[in-house]
Amino acid sequence: MSAIFELAAKSVLEQDADLALEQVKKHLDSGENPMLLMEQGFIPGINKVGELFSAGKLFLPELMMAADVMSQASEQLMAALPPGSKSENSDIIITAATVKGDIHDIGKGIGIAMFRANGFTVYDMGRDRANEDIIDDAVKHNSNFIATSALLTTTLGEQKQLEEMLKKAGLKGKIKTMVAGAPVTPRWASRIGADIYAENAHEGVVGIKKAMAAA
Ligand code: B12
Numbered sequence: 549m550s551a552i553f554e555l556a557a558k559s560v561l562e563q564d565a566d567l568a569l570e571q572v573k574k575h576l577d578s579g580e581n582p583m584l585l586m587e588q589g590f591i592p593g594i595n596k597v598g599e600l601f602s603a604g605k606l607f608l609p610e611l612m613m614a615a616d617v618m619s620q621a622s623e624q625l626m627a628a629l630p631p632g633s634k635s636e637n638s639d640i641i642i643t644a645a646t647v648k649g650d651i652h653d654i655g656k657g658i659g660i661a662m663f664r665a666n667g668f669t670v671y672d673m674g675r676d677r678a679n680e681d682i683i684d685d686a687v688k689h690n691s692n693f694i695a696t697s698a699l700l701t702t703t704l705g706e707q708k709q710l711e712e713m714l715k716k717a718g719l720k721g722k723i724k725t726m727v728a729g730a731p732v733t734p735r736w737a738s739r740i741g742a743d744i745y746a747e748n749a750h751e752g753v754v755g756i757k758k759a760m761a762a763a
Contacts, residue, residue, distance in 0.1 A: 556589025556621070561596055563613035568621045575625075582625040583749070586658060590625075594618045594654070618654055626658060632667030640668045640760055642726075643686040644695040646675035647706035652699035652729070655749075659695065659728060662749040668756065679710045686723050693756060695726040695746070704731055708740040724759055726752060 552571050559568035568590070575585040597614040600606035632638075644660055646653050653675040663670050671689050673682060686694050694714075698704045707727050714720040724743040727736070737745035744759060746752035
């Protein structure tokens with residue numbers, strides 16, 4: 549692992565925003581792809597924080613500070629992604645949200661940044677959003693896709709309920725669904741009838757393009 553990736557991971561583990569932003573600057577100055585530092589440095593760092601938290605070796609205030617460092621780094625890195633071409637792909641419309649009861653939004657932010665970098669039009673509804681509101685937004689904007697993120701085992705069920713609500717409203721198939729988030733698996737996606745599973749932001753982009761090509 550290169551030194552800059554190691555320092556990025558360390559900055560999250562040690563909740564050191566200055567160290568994190570220093571790595572962001574160095575990485576961007578070197579002209580490397582912003583996603584690389586995210587995937588090889590910051591994400592492994594926050595995953596380690598999650599492990600320590602679940603093992604009881606790190607507590608909620610530290611988890612919150614680590615998340616804050618991660619958010620600051622993520623915001624700067626994602627802002628540096630080259631903007632997508634306006635004409636290409638802008639008719640691909642996506643409504644995105646973190647499901648109700650869930651305030652985890654770092655992964656969603658990365659997914660959305662990658663969508664926008666590919667020229668897709670994204671309506672970001674934020675976090676802790678009810679399925680009714682997500683569907684209303686998608687209908688209002690004529691969205692082709694609804695992408696939801698869920699990070700808690702207790703909020704995963706919202707993604708299942710969304711499928712049921714779309715079916716009831718006669719919208720299933722017209723608006724395709726993408727499910728993502730650390731506890732989400734391909735098995736879960738297929739069990740609830742979601743159209744696309746995105747393990748990470750890159751896969752999300754690939755999944756949207758494939759679904760558009762097949763339509
Ligand atoms: C950071 C964090 C927090 C932060 C969130 C800050 C924020 N603004 O998001 C804070 C401190 C607020 C928090 C709170 C809590 N958390 Co928390 N948190 C985490 C942690 C450490 C990292 C999550 C993260 O951001 N990962 C980095 C991102 C990049 O990864 P990601 O979200 O998975 O996203 C990637 C993919 O999944 C995918 N993706 C995700 N979404 C989307 C969307 C789209 C459109 C696309 C294309 C792709 C995509 O692409 C991303 C990039 O590759 C995880 C541990 C973990 N390893 O997941 C625990 C974790 C999720 N939290 C946990 C818990 C228990 C909590 C709390 C209940 C703690 C408490 N006692 O209060 C609260 C819940 C609050 C709530 N109601 O939501 C548990 C959940 C356990 C479970 N089985 O449900 C975990 C797993 C920690 C643990 N091991 O115990 N947390």
